[in-house]
Amino acid sequence: MINKTSNKLNLILYIILSCPYFIMAQSILLNEDHSDWENVDLVSSDFDDGQFIDIRELKIANDDNYLFLRFSFDQEIILQDENDITLYLDIDNEITTGNSFNGMGADIIFNFGQKRGNFYGNQIFSIFHNDIGLISSPTVSSTEFEIGIKRQFDFTNLSMANDIKLFIRTSSFLGDYIPNEEEAASYQMKDNIPSFAGDYNIFPDPNADFRVMSYNVLRDQIFEPESKDAYSRILSTVKPDIFCFQEIYDHNATSLLNYLEDLDVINTIQEEWYAIKDGRDLITLSKYPIKFHREVFGNSFLVADVDGQDLIIINCHLPCCDNNNGREEEIDAILSFLRNGLEGNAPYPIISGTPYMILGDMNFVGFASQVESLLTGNIDDNYRFGDDVVLDWDDGLMTDVKPQTTGFPATFTWYNPFGSFSAGRLDYCIYTDATMEATNSYVLNTNGLSQSEIQETGLEIDDVNQASDHLPLIMDFKLLQTSTIDFSDEITIELSPNPFKDYLNIKSDNDVYSIQLIDNNGKIVFFKSLGAHLGKEINIQVTNHLKSGSYTAIIHTKNGYSSKPLIVVN
Template sequence: MSIYSEIMKNLNNYYYYLFFSIFITTLHANAQSAPITIDGIFNDWTSNLTTFTDTNESKDGIDLLEFQVTNDAEYLYIRVKANKEFDLTGDDPILHNFFLYLDTDNNANTGFKVRDDYGAELSIEFANRILYNNFSGTPNPQVKFADIDFFSAPTVTSNEFEIAIGRDAIPDGINPLFPNSSIKILLRNRENFDWLPNLNTVFTYTFDDTPVPSYTPIDFDKTNTSFIRVMAYNTLQNSLLDSNKLLSYERIFKAVQPDIIGLVESANTTTTYIKSLFDNWLPLGNSNGWYVAKHGGEVTVSKWPISQTWNNLTRQFPVLIDLPESYGTDLLYTNAHLNCCGADAARQDQVDQYAAFILDAKSPGGTVTLPQNTPIIYSGDLNLVGLSQQLNTLITGDIQNTNTYGNGGPLDWDNSNMKEENALQSDIRMNYTWRSNGSAFPPGKLDFIIFSDYTLTSEKSFIIQTEVMSNSRLNLYNLHPFDTATASDHFPVIADFSIDNTLSSSEETILTSFAYPNPVSDIINLTFGKFNTYSIIIYNHIGLQVLSTSIKEINHKIDISHLASGVYYLKIQDKESKTKILKIIKK
């Protein structure tokens, strides 16, 4: 659009507005308080809450369709819905110029003159993350998200978002943001001149201070000692090497008592150093102590042996964990730290890699083959702050670069989607895992746990932020008020899992052993039902033993090039004396 056309379009809107300004409709909303959770899941936004729906109109680009409003004692909550996905706090690659205006004193003659019917004390320009505090004479007109106690979800692109703004906020340190019980709300996409509500309509909301049910804090303790506790934690910029932070880290790890930990941003540490920390903080009382494996900045710590690792994925580190016999299976755990910030293309390439890795691992004869129904967990700081497709790929296996990574497909064993665990903060109704009050970005969910829910059940999950915990809760877990802020700008994410033993019991794992190719010319590839000790015996067609070996691994190759062509029988026996016999044809 030319500059002249843009000017004329603005003038036409302006004159239209002036002509009809005397016909202003004021909508007074009947408020209803509600316990909203800021987690990017909208089922708590029920139809009985105050809703404003836009008139039927056609707009290019992002068309704002409706918003809902409610509150509790602490926050004003706003849910916004549009016709298509966009990034709330950025305009790349989906162009928008979304503004939220709050006339918080309900007086059109004060604040920033948005329209004759709105004088905004607070203006938020989301695409550029600029907030204006428009109180008359305020010394600090531009403020940060932290100054208004702002939270939103989801962090990735979506066609709807939920927002919380603190009712007790004092952005400039002088003027309370909400001096009155009634406010006026106005939304606008300046990219296409979309108003919500439209010109000549005013939306007024009055707070409802009817108490809502309080949030029940999440207990840190396992409800069953057999559950597997996984912890994902970004230890900011090698901060485990900072002696001033170690006491905070120690208290956090002792409070959590994890079984498997995925650490990221720990490139400068060594496996020996990390092992010494955990052996000191959480002694296991056995001869080996903790097991540690490292891939760049991704460090995986496990109380059980790490029997196999794969180092060929970018910023993602799959390992096979040799769980105790009682679990009847091993566990594939991937610790990830995807590229940050605006690197949508790089993140998509990385998750495409991972989806291809899992699809290969599920299929016999690939680079890696997992026993049927091996539990799968993927966690870490995924930096999902752009297109939602990256999260979609991790859940559905929808590979975008099929030329490089092949066709996608369902990643779970029953050919369904993986599940993303919606962990919440242990002490507040929020799911953000990163917060930096000095940043231009609001708190967001960057750290995830995704798993195969065909074989695993999430029994409990939570995020720890000591700064929002009460003194009684801190004392209960021997934590200090600023432990998480001292340690990192990310918060630890924890989930407890149980395993469906009917799918992966010890009795069944020997039956999932197989050999390929068959018929075979020279090399038999063996994949076993789980990591174990196996005796392998090959008999010829008349029952004479022609080869015998003993191994302890999950994948093995046997050279039979010296054997004559014919039919052979391969006997596999594990240390529990469970046996399987396979028929092999030697070409």
């Protein structure tokens, strides 16, 4: 008789012996989700001994390319702003080299709040985030942070030894230490731990319904001759169905559409494309008809018809840097506009179950509450913008995609080696997970692609550097359900003349919000939102040159929806 239990134990033992770090070590992904740190031992835990800021816990990990640190505080801070938090790192565990301090020789002393540090070798010289490959997460306020530092430094031929020491201090004046003063954390690098690989696919998921891209193109840089080829390769490779651009100030939507056709990114002869611009810099191109769009406090609200299904996209470019009030104001305005639409009191009433997403360059470098507002529907200024809103159709939170950056154990979307801030996540996509699913997503960074990926895609290593300081976000979505309209028999609607040719009169017993015409294949062939021109008797011109035949008119009124047959004669 075969002993199945013995065979299972032998198999498990074989796996463990074949992979020495199967249990003891795992790859870390800097994505604001700390679950991958659960099996990493605490290096130090020290509560309530800080004068001003109390640093509480420290964990250390590594992979073949990065040293990772996770540390926490007793209060929310912004890591790269207005603090004196400093990392002391002895890269060779040798007290005779570097700056002798706290029982070790600190080769690198880096101040996160000042966003700079020093390297202590034969000479002392200044270093910045790009010199040590620093990645920090999150960019917003938090009590917990995780960072990555490259083990091989770009500014010198030195690299970290297998044995290192480090500590963190919150201030040079009465600051808290972790580990405590007169101590340092010793760490031995673990071998053969590849960086977090991820499961993204650069090419579109064949099982998804559509692909959307968000891309800040750095003040019309996409039109510059020196960037043209890089953009052509990037956009031709990712092939989104919907392009959402930020920072196109000096060109209109038609100019961009024609330009991308010249670059062979799209082909308007083979398929029709739609282009709109809202605000100062937001352009959306879509292979699906755009039924409605409106600027909302500088951001773009649009409705695309994805094979008969409404898809709402809010393309955003929120205020940057330390303008927390401006960001909060625009977030409140977006949430207020959504709430009014969900309640049927907006220029475009939102039908129950309609999928929607909020994406773009959010510039989230301030308060974490701003991110939370887009997940929860919490409006900061209720006096100006009204009540909070329940955003997702299952009454739960919206979902933050957090796509991985290609070739990096992180989710950063912005990187400027000449800027003062380290790589971080500024660009977001937040969506209704009750109505659609992100089946594949990534942030394209050509610097991290393997040689086989370069050959397969035709991209070049330096493409994203030539294009912008932001990286493109690419998401594939599958629709989980379609929105439904509840029709009412109690609404009185009269359409005349019927049959009609160009002009149609709509008469109702209450205000009319919108009308759409649907052909016999279920396709929306005409849509008009009446916006501020509400009324009980409306005369509209249908300009879509409809073919003669029978259609269904769906009229949205203050009291609900009504459906009427309609005949077109041309």
